[in-house]
Amino acid sequence: MLWWRVSVLSVAAAMAVPLAAFSRLRRTWPDAASSWALAVPLALAAAVAILPLGAAGAASAGALRGLRAEPFHLLDPDRRDTLAHLLAWLPALVFGDAGAVRLVAAGAAGSSALLAFALVRSAGLATGPALAAQAALPAIVVAVAGPARAAHVQALPQALVLLLLVHLVRRLAHLEGARDTAALFGYLALAQAAGAAPALEVALLVAVLAGAEALAGSRRRARRLFTSGALSTAAVLALGALPRLLDWPSAAALEAPSYRAPFVPLALVAGAGAVGLTALPRGTGAPRVLAAGIAAALAAAVLAGAAALDAGRPGLGLLAPAAACGLAALTGLSFRTSAARAPGSRS
Numbered sequence: 001m002l003w004w005r006v007s008v009l010s011v012a013a014a015m016a017v018p019l020a021a022f023s024r025l026r027r028t029w030p031d032a033a034s035s036w037a038l039a040v041p042l043a044l045a046a047a048v049a050i051l052p053l054g055a056a057g058a059a060s061a062g063a064l065r066g067l068r069a070e071p072f073h074l075l076d077p078d079r080r081d082t083l084a085h086l087l088a089w090l091p092a093l094v095f096g097d098a099g100a101v102r103l104v105a106a107g108a109a110g111s112s113a114l115l116a117f118a119l120v121r122s123a124g125l126a127t128g129p130a131l132a133a134q135a136a137l138p139a140i141v142v143a144v145a146g147p148a149r150a151a152h153v154q155a156l157p158q159a160l161v162l163l164l165l166v167h168l169v170r171r172l173a174h175l176e177g178a179r180d181t182a183a184l185f186g187y188l189a190l191a192q193a194a195g196a197a198p199a200l201e202v203a204l205l206v207a208v209l210a211g212a213e214a215l216a217g218s219r220r221r222a223r224r225l226f227t228s229g230a231l232s233t234a235a236v237l238a239l240g241a242l243p244r245l246l247d248w249p250s251a252a253a254l255e256a257p258s259y260r261a262p263f264v265p266l267a268l269v270a271g272a273g274a275v276g277l278t279a280l281p282r283g284t285g286a287p288r289v290l291a292a293g294i295a296a297a298l299a300a301a302v303l304a305g306a307a308a309l310d311a312g313r314p315g316l317g318l319l320a321p322a323a324a325c326g327l328a329a330l331t332g333l334s335f336r337t338s339a340a341r342a343p344g345s346r347s
Contacts, residue, residue: 007050010095010103014049015042017107018114025118029170032118036127040134045110048151049102057105057152061098064088068097083193084156101152108155113137115162119321120328122169123286129328136324144265144316154316157194161201161317164191165293168209172221172285181224188232193239197314200304203233204296205318212292266301266315269323270294276326290325293318 018041026033053061064085088100095103116137120130145154164187174180188206192199206229213222273294280287301315 010099011046011049011106013091013095014045014103014106014110018042018045018110021111021114025114029118029122029166032121032166032170034117034121034127034130036131037114037117037134040131041110041113044113044138045106048106048109048155051102051147051151053098053101053152054146054149056149057101058098060084060152061101064092064097064101068092083195087156105152105155108159109138109151112155112159112162115159115166116321116324119162119166119169119286120325122166122284123290123325123329124281124284125328125332129332132331133324133328136327137320140269140320140323141316144269144320157191157198157317158320160191160194161198162321163187164202165289165318165321168289169284169286172209172225172289175221175224181228184225185228185232188229189235192232192236197300197304198317199233199236200314201296201300201318203229204299204303205293206230208296208299209289209292212288266298266319269316269319270298273319273323273326276328276330277322279329279332280325286325290322293322297322 018038022033022038022041067082067085068089084101084104088097088104091103092100094100113134116133117130120133121127141154141158167184167187171180171183175184188202191202206225210222210226210229213219213225273290277287277290277294280290297315297318300318304314
């Protein structure tokens with residue numbers, strides 16, 4: 001009976017995260033929020049909250065247990081997912097270590113689906129394609145990473161990278177003043193702090209996007225973008241190096257199954273996303289931001305394969321939203337085409 005009550009409480013807490021994110025989104029970007037956007041995030045959060053932990057999730061729960069016993073290891077650069085562990089610190093007092101890992105992952109998974117809707121709406125597409133993107137995003141991540149890893153390892157980095165992409169799509173053209181530059185720095189640092197894989201993806205995204213802006217003649221914007229990216233990377237690296245600079249004891253890396261980003265599935269996802277991006281409206285910054293994301297993601301996958309980086313699925317965090325947005329654009333294009341050819345149409 002106690003387990004049942006804790007499970008219900010855990011599901012309710014997990015669903016509260018996308019609800020809070022939706023409330024904030026509706027105040028900040030009302031055109032990118034709709035009540036229709038809540039169904040998939042709430043269902044996804046509830047499902048992840050009760051999904052059994054896989055090997056990587058169990059390793060993360062064990063690491064959280066050790067970190068709560070020795071808090072100074074939270075800043076250890078050899079630790080993975082320390083941002084997720086920091087967020088799970090207080091929930092672990094109520095739900096236990098495994099329950100806290102599930103709770104953070106569930107809230108992040110639901111928020112990712114909500115941000116996928118916001119990304120597609122910010123790209124100028126209607127509600128229907130945005131709902132299709134919500135369904136496509138978790139399907140892509142699960143297909144490449146597997147259900148357990150997608151739920152409990154990829155969820156938080158995916159949500160933070162998506163938040164950065166939505167911000168770039170909406171605000172890149174307005175990157176002129178100090179306020180916008182500071183906001184971009186915050187989003188970049190938050191995404192890079194999620195782990196080694198998103199840090200690599202974000203650094204490459206900034207490089208590709210800044211280069212594209214410079215070639216397009218927006219050199220001032222390119223400088224601000226590059227400066228924010230460099231400062232955020234330096235801040236995240238400095239925070240990771242702090243324990244060594246202070247000569248704190250170093251912990252061993254998490255014992256988790258090793259894996260490497262499969263380039264062929266990522267390339268297939270990138271191809272589908274690139275085709276879909278051609279159908280996006282040209283009045284927003286989405287095509288160039290997401291195209292830069294695809295290029296940076298493929299570069300991250302190649303570099304991670306060469307360096308044998310096993311700290312995530314490098315490239316997937318950027319590729320999944322771009323592909324989901326591309327598929328949503330194709331869905332919207334198909335709908336318009338079928339409507340134009342319907343009986344009684346003027347075409």
